[in-house]
Amino acid sequence: MAAVDGGEVDHLAGERATAHFDVDAMKVAWAGSRHAVEVNDRMARLVASDPVFRKDTRTMLSRKELFKDTLKKAAHAWKRIVELRLTEEEANLLRLYVDQPGYVDLHWGMFVPAIKGQGTEEQQKKWVPMAYKFQIIGCYAQTELGHGSNVQGLETTATFDPNTDEFVVHSPTLTSSKWWPGGLGKASTHAVVYARLITQGKDYGIHGFIVQLRSLDDHSPLPGITLGDIGGKFGSGAYNSMDNGVLRFDHVRIPRDQMLMRLSQVTREGKYVHSDVPKQLLYGTMVYVRQTIVADASKALSRAVCIAVRYSAIRKQFGSQAGGPETQVLNYKTQQSRLFPLLASAYAYRFVGEWLKWLYTDVMQKLEAKDYSTLPEAHACTAGLKSVTTSATADAIEECRKLCGGHGYLNSSGLPELFAVYVPACTYEGDNVVLLLQVARFLMKTVSQLASGKQPVGTTAYMGNIQYLMQCKSAVNTAGDWLNPAAIKEVFEARALRMAVNCAQNISKAPSQEEGFSELSPDLLESAVAHVQLIIVTKFFEKLQQDIIGHGVKEQLQNLCNIYALFLLHKHLGDFLSTGCITPKQGALANEQLGRLYAQVRPNAVALVDAFDYTDHYLSSVLGRYDGDVYPALYAEAWKDPLNETVIPDGYQEHLRPLLKQQLKFSRL
Numbered sequence: 200m201a202a203v204d205g206g207e208v209d210h211l212a213g214e215r216a217t218a219h220f221d222v223d224a225m226k227v228a229w230a231g232s233r234h235a236v237e238v239n240d241r242m243a244r245l246v247a248s249d250p251v252f253r254k255d256t257r258t259m260l261s262r263k264e265l266f267k268d269t270l271k272k273a274a275h276a277w278k279r280i281v282e283l284r285l286t287e288e289e290a291n292l293l294r295l296y297v298d299q300p301g302y303v304d305l306h307w308g309m310f311v312p313a314i315k316g317q318g319t320e321e322q323q324k325k326w327v328p329m330a331y332k333f334q335i336i337g338c339y340a341q342t343e344l345g346h347g348s349n350v351q352g353l354e355t356t357a358t359f360d361p362n363t364d365e366f367v368v369h370s371p372t373l374t375s376s377k378w379w380p381g382g383l384g385k386a387s388t389h390a391v392v393y394a395r396l397i398t399q400g401k402d403y404g405i406h407g408f409i410v411q412l413r414s415l416d417d418h419s420p421l422p423g424i425t426l427g428d429i430g431g432k433f434g435s436g437a438y439n440s441m442d443n444g445v446l447r448f449d450h451v452r453i454p455r456d457q458m459l460m461r462l463s464q465v466t467r468e469g470k471y472v473h474s475d476v477p478k479q480l481l482y483g484t485m486v487y488v489r490q491t492i493v494a495d496a497s498k499a500l501s502r503a504v505c506i507a508v509r510y511s512a513i514r515k516q517f518g519s520q521a522g523g524p525e526t527q528v529l530n531y532k533t534q535q536s537r538l539f540p541l542l543a544s545a546y547a548y549r550f551v552g553e554w555l556k557w558l559y560t561d562v563m564q565k566l567e568a569k570d571y572s573t574l575p576e577a578h579a580c581t582a583g584l585k586s587v588t589t590s591a592t593a594d595a596i597e598e599c600r601k602l603c604g605g606h607g608y609l610n611s612s613g614l615p616e617l618f619a620v621y622v623p624a625c626t627y628e629g630d631n632v633v634l635l636l637q638v639a640r641f642l643m644k645t646v647s648q649l650a651s652g653k654q655p656v657g658t659t660a661y662m663g664n665i666q667y668l669m670q671c672k673s674a675v676n677t678a679g680d681w682l683n684p685a686a687i688k689e690v691f692e693a694r695a696l697r698m699a700v701n702c703a704q705n706i707s708k709a710p711s712q713e714e715g716f717s718e719l720s721p722d723l724l725e726s727a728v729a730h731v732q733l734i735i736v737t738k739f740f741e742k743l744q745q746d747i748i749g750h751g752v753k754e755q756l757q758n759l760c761n762i763y764a765l766f767l768l769h770k771h772l773g774d775f776l777s778t779g780c781i782t783p784k785q786g787a788l789a790n791e792q793l794g795r796l797y798a799q800v801r802p803n804a805v806a807l808v809d810a811f812d813y814t815d816h817y818l819s820s821v822l823g824r825y826d827g828d829v830y831p832a833l834y835a836e837a838w839k840d841p842l843n844e845t846v847i848p849d850g851y852q853e854h855l856r857p858l859l860k861q862q863l864k865f866s867r868l
């Protein structure tokens with residue numbers, strides 16, 4: 200089924216007819232299963248057909264109107280979820296297609312997972328059902344005005360008072376004000392608050408506490424609590440629908456059993472007891488969310504690419520000397536070389552996101568069985584993939600805007616809002632540089648353990664092949680040789696390992712490990728990126744080993760996988776050359792092969808973005824319309840702007856008319 204909710208004529212029919220593969224089967228490969236296609240399609244249409252979920256005027260609303268509209272949509276979505284008895288999977292998709300950031304994202308995405316992950320069974324029994332029924336609304340209050348990345352540096356205190364069996368939660372300084380939590384500003388009634396636990400005069404570091412913030416009767420802040428929104432954010436519409444908030448505590452008392460006690464406890468007497476689990480499990484909610492952010496990256500990127508590909512097939516510029524028809528901009532090789540790697544990246548992130556979800560589930564099962572061995576790998580993979588995919592996606596959305604020329608700059612293209620709502624993904628859930636440095640630490644540790652003969656496992660298993668990878672030379676002789684997955688994998692592994700080993704060797708020359716790490720941190724970032732890119736390429740190849748059904752689907756995915764890998768090779772040619780993994784000639788051959796692959800993608804490009812199966816409502820872009828009827832839509836959209844409500848603008852009488860009617864007073868005029 201095609202995702203049409205546009206007009207009658209299909210201006211892209213010619214493009215669709217040239218596809219060499221079964222689009223419906225590709226939809227299954229993209230979504231993961233026939234069931235996933237069906238449920239996505241049903242939820243997307245449910246949202247698209249409901250007038251409450253309209254969003255075409257969103258960028259024209261004031262902040263207050265936008266926030267109220269978000270509250271209305273969230274309440275309506277909940278009503279539909281209950282009325283239609285939607286499953287959790289359906290409800291999550293419905294919220295995704297409503298496509299307006301709001302307090303519910305943090306309620307379901309962080310508050311509930313934090314209680315499930317860090318609360319005892321008893322605490323879960325008490326709080327989770329209330330959250331599931333929306334009797335309470337929760338947010339995740341970790342970041343402070345003075346500290347975000349450095350979680351151990353947070354200043355809010357929770358001091359145990361054995362006289363009353365309570366914790367006293369307090370903001371001792373201005374910089375300890377909670378600052379940024381989504382949903383906190385106006386909507387939440389409760390928060391999971393991260394604070395330094397102090398008992399019996401000793402500071403035990405950061406722990407999580409459930410704190411009620413607002414009255415359940417009239418929503419006013421409880422005594423001792425100061426609350427508000429932190430103000431307007433980048434772009435119109437976009438993330439301004441979210442009430443990111445500020446919160447201060449003035450000696451607020453909460454019962455002892457509102458400390459999340461799965462990892463550690465404070466007894467009635469005030470004794471601190473730490474369970475036999477790694478303390479990093481406190482960061483579990485962040486690991487969970489980082490994993491979901493990777494899946495979101497492929498969503499946001501594929502939206503932008505869908506808009507840019509469809510519009511590039513419609514847009515024509517210049518033509519034959521003989522006055523023939525103008526050329527579709529999609530036919531320009533430069534347009535292809537900018538756009539098709541982004542199309543390939545969207546597929547790559549989709550598949551690595553699928554794998555990461557599997558890894559996360561696997562690690563969780565092991566944790567349940569008290570096997571903590573895979574925790575460092577889970578942290579490195581979620582941190583690294585979150586960082587690389589969000590940075591690349593943010594850049595890619597902006598590139599798609601440029602690929603759409605001037606019209607891409609209009610709000611009605613959908614791209615400015617998508618960019619504005621997406622860029623903070625490079626910062627929230629861990630600044631991307633800070634997270635890459637975590638990956639680098641993990642890599643340095645792995646390299647240092649190689650000497651002791653410890654065999655690396657999981658995504659660092661390739662490092663065990665150090666003897667070969669440190670000296671191998673690529674055997675690629677022709678452009679076509681770059682289509683061999685083994686040839687690609689070998690150079691990506693050699694590049695990642697050699698960069699990591701170079702860093703480790705240089706660090707070892709420094710007076711101390713810490714100094715060396717700090718001095719080498721720019722190189723360490725690049726080393727971490729090389730490792731993460733290897734993971735993405737590898738997981739794409741592994742996807743191709745699976746049973747992929749449908750005419751031509753596997754061939755298209757093979758092309759996209761090769762484009763993704765060779766594009767990275769071309770972009771990071773300096774790495775591959777300086778580490779001696781390939782020769783300049785082999786680099787040139789990779790580029791030659793890329794050009795050939797772009798030519799193969801060209802007739803399939805529109806069908807490849809159709810396979811994302813997005814409704815026009817979800818895309819919310821006049822340029823990305825399924826039917827390609829761009830110009831009438833652009834023209835009609837312009838007239839909806841509030842400035843066009845009157846022919847003569849407000850302000851004419853006060854400011855324009857006097858100017859135009861003034862007497863000339865300057866003698867030299």
Ligand SMILES: CCCCC/C=C\C/C=C\C/C=C\C/C=C\C/C=C\C=C\C(=O)SCCNC(=O)CCNC(=O)[C@H](O)C(C)(C)COP(=O)(O)OP(=O)(O)OC[C@H]1O[C@@H](n2cnc3c(N)ncnc32)[C@H](O)[C@@H]1OP(=O)(O)O
Nearest residue numbers: 298347348349350351437479482495499578620627628629
């Ligand atoms: C309008 C149009 C709509 C369009 C919509 C389109 C798209 C929408 C797209 C996206 C929206 C989707 C979702 C939105 C989701 C979220 C956004 C909203 C909310 C955001 C919330 C937040 O940001 S919450 C706050 C997050 N904060 C952080 O992430 C802080 C980052 N800092 C840290 O994690 C840590 O402080 C640290 C890792 C940097 C350092 O930790 P620390 O303990 O101080 O230090 P060490 O470095 O010494 O580490 C000690 C050891 O612990 C290991 N470790 C660290 N972290 C972990 C971990 N998480 N798990 C396991 N292990 C960990 C570390 O490796 C060390 O180990 P070793 O000792 O062995 O080396």
Ligand SMILES: Cc1cc2nc3c(=O)[nH]c(=O)nc-3n(C[C@H](O)[C@H](O)[C@H](O)COP(=O)(O)OP(=O)(O)OC[C@H]3O[C@@H](n4cnc5c(N)ncnc54)[C@H](O)[C@@H]3O)c2cc1C
Nearest residue numbers: 339340341342346347348379380381623626627628629632
């Ligand atoms: C839209 C949005 C929503 C958010 N929602 C929430 C929420 O719901 N709950 C919540 O608790 N928080 C939330 N946050 C806060 C977010 O998690 C933090 O902003 C984020 O973790 C980055 O921390 P920071 O602001 O302290 O950045 P900083 O750490 O101050 O970063 C500033 C600069 O310093 C660099 N830097 C920092 N440390 C290092 C280092 N060790 N080495 C090298 N460079 C370094 C960074 O790369 C960056 O360039 C949200 C933020 C945003 C933007």
